[in-house]
Amino acid sequence: QVQLVESGGGLVQAGGSLRISCAASGRTFSGCFMGWFRQAPGKEREFVTAISPSGSGTYYGNAAKGRFTISRDNVKNTAYLQMNSLKPEDTAVYYCAATFSSRGSRWYPTSAEEYEYWGQGTQVTVSS
Numbered sequence: 001q002v003q004l005v006e007s008g009g010g011l012v013q014a015g016g017s018l019r020i021s022c023a024a025s026g027r028t029f030s031g032c033f034m035g036w037f038r039q040a041p042g043k044e045r046e047f048v049t050a051i052s053p054s055g056s057g058t059y060y061g062n063a064a065k066g067r068f069t070i071s072r073d074n075v076k077n078t079a080y081l082q083m084n085s086l087k088p089e090d091t092a093v094y095y096c097a098a099t100f101s102s103r104g105s106r107w108y109p110t111s112a113e114e115y116e117y118w119g120q121g122t123q124v125t126v127s128s
Contacts, residue, residue: 009122022096038092
């Protein structure tokens with residue numbers, strides 16, 4: 001089992017930055033892929049980004065490319081999402097997720113179904 005707890009969400013003006021965190025406990029954190037998803041009201045959950053267990057590889061969805069950065073600290077058992085140049089359309093509940101699955105060196109889990117563990121989410125609101 002892995003327990004995930006997000007933090008750091010809040011209200012930010014358009015163009016601003018925010019870093020949210022995901023603290024993990026339970027199974028070996030360094031053995032799992034970590035991902036971030038988001039869900040806006042009335043919309044489906046959307047993949048944002050994922051990071052490999054070692055942190056050496058990352059993969060970004062279209063909405064995150066060039067503005068968001070995922071990272072992790074395997075000593076602190078924490079994953080981070082740094083969000084820059086925020087837009088009102090980035091407003092959503094952001095969820096972190098973890099999976100111990102692996103399908104090769106170039107595979108990244110990008111769908112919600114591929115993740116085994118989820119946090120409760122943290123609200124990010126970007127005002128115009």
